[in-house]
Amino acid sequence: MSLSAVERQPDAVSERRVELSVVIPTFKERGNVAELVARLDCTLAGVAWEAVFVDDNSPDGTADAVKAIACRDPRIRCLRRVGRRGLAGACIEGMLSSSATYLAVMDADLQHDETVLPAMLATLRSGKYDLVAATRYVEGGSAQSFSEGRSKISRIATRLTRRVLGTSLSDPMSGFFMMRRDAFDAMADRLSPVGFKILLDIATASEGLRIVEQPYTFGERQEGESKFNIQIGLEFLGLLLAKLTHGLVEPRFIFFAVVGALGIAVNLAVLNVAMLVWPVSFMMAKSVATFFAMTSNFLLNNSLTYRDRRLRGWGMLRGFIGFRVIGTIGAVTDVGLASQLYADREVWWVAGFAGALMGVLWNYAMSSMFIWRTR
Ligand code: GDD
Ligand code: MN
Numbered sequence: 472m473s474l475s476a477v478e479r480q481p482d483a484v485s486e487r488r489v490e491l492s493v494v495i496p497t498f499k500e501r502g503n504v505a506e507l508v509a510r511l512d513c514t515l516a517g518v519a520w521e522a523v524f525v526d527d528n529s530p531d532g533t534a535d536a537v538k539a540i541a542c543r544d545p546r547i548r549c550l551r552r553v554g555r556r557g558l559a560g561a562c563i564e565g566m567l568s569s570s571a572t573y574l575a576v577m578d579a580d581l582q583h584d585e586t587v588l589p590a591m592l593a594t595l596r597s598g599k600y601d602l603v604a605a606t607r608y609v610e611g612g613s614a615q616s617f618s619e620g621r622s623k624i625s626r627i628a629t630r631l632t633r634r635v636l637g638t639s640l641s642d643p644m645s646g647f648f649m650m651r652r653d654a655f656d657a658m659a660d661r662l663s664p665v666g667f668k669i670l671l672d673i674a675t676a677s678e679g680l681r682i683v684e685q686p687y688t689f690g691e692r693q694e695g696e697s698k699f700n701i702q703i704g705l706e707f708l709g710l711l712l713a714k715l716t717h718g719l720v721e722p723r724f725i726f727f728a729v730v731g732a733l734g735i736a737v738n739l740a741v742l743n744v745a746m747l748v749w750p751v752s753f754m755m756a757k758s759v760a761t762f763f764a765m766t767s768n769f770l771l772n773n774s775l776t777y778r779d780r781r782l783r784g785w786g787m788l789r790g791f792i793g794f795r796v797i798g799t800i801g802a803v804t805d806v807g808l809a810s811q812l813y814a815d816r817e818v819w820w821v822a823g824f825a826g827a828l829m830g831v832l833w834n835y836a837m838s839s840m841f842i843w844r845t846r
Pocket of ligand 2: 578
């Protein structure tokens with residue numbers, strides 16, 4: 472074999488070296504892909520870049536649309552994930568797949584103004600910063616295209632986050648940023664794949680990260696629709712809680728707690744109705760109410776809190792029985808602790824609250840360990 476092919480390799484390799492990977496999470500963005508690639512091509516002329524689309528098996532065939540372009544353009548890659556959903560997780564996996572010097576993350580829907588990418592890249596190249604966060608809320612940036620309601624939510628969440636986490640980011644909820652890959656690789660195993668708020672997670676995952684902001688104008692969505700919903704809002708609260716407690720409380724606990732609170736409402740509502748049916752037997756009515764609440768709690772936890780470990784078929788029946796057993800022990804613990812505290816101090820609400828908290832923590836820990844465990 473001649474050695475010349477091997478000898479030539481270093482050159483050929485260095486020519487193909489990618490400086491910037493643009494990671495683009497997609498879910499049902501078929502109509503936006505081609506336009507975004509065209510815009511990147513235009514904006515990043517002269518830069519050795521690639522785009523990694525991370526698609527969660529969108530039913531509209533987004534992955535096919537990306538692969539059709541990738542067939543013609545080697546700078547385009549598609550990472551199709553099956554059996555998983557979630558913006559942050561998609562971003563993390565896309566970033567992990569890169570060996571470029573710098574990583575950018577941006578939305579596929581053309582709301583993130585790609586024309587600020589060269590400025591962000593120049594900032595990183597200077598070596599003075601590890602991360603550039605594109606932000607809507609500083610001089611020069613704006614988010615006019617959010618609806619009134621969404622805009623308010625976004626601002627409240629931003630203020631809350633800055634207060635709670637003490638982050639100086641003016642737009643910690645942004646999903647648009649660029650960073651050094653070595654910095655990302657060093658923290659990757661500490662990031663949470665849950666939720667929307669990848670930048671927030673990254674910015675708070677490592678102390679000494681040198682961060683600077685880049686203002687931009689948040690654009691209008693052209694095709695498709697936003698995937699933001701109440702569940703994502705809750706996931707965000709969960710992430711805040713996890714950060715606040717330094718990882719002691721998992722992000723998913725917030726779902727468990729909300730489901731539990733809903734369970735109390737279900738319990739009371741059913742009790743109200745059941746007392747009309749069995750006006751004489753409070754015990755009967757209360758049993759029915761508790762059964763309903765436990766069932767709805769189980770179903771909600773199965774499809775929300777632990778949706779990534781959802782039980783099906785017989786597993787669901789087995790899980791339900793286990794959930795009831797755990798719940799019963801939890802209730803006994805709750806009553807036991809509350810009674811003891813009440814006997815000591817006689818402040819009913821402190822005793823009641825401590826008991827209930829103990830019960831919820833017990834139920835959560837046991838459910839995570841035995842009912843919806845990772846397989
Ligand atoms: N792979 C994958 N999986 N991608 C997803 C998923 C998912 O489960 N959910 C959303 N995406 C993609 C969308 O296809 C889009 O490219 C991007 O993530 C942002 O989703 P949108 O649905 O457009 O979010 P938005 O415009 O409402 O939210 C914007 O504001 C948030 C802060 O309030 C975005 O800029 C977010 O990045 C930002 O966090
Ligand atoms: Mn969007």
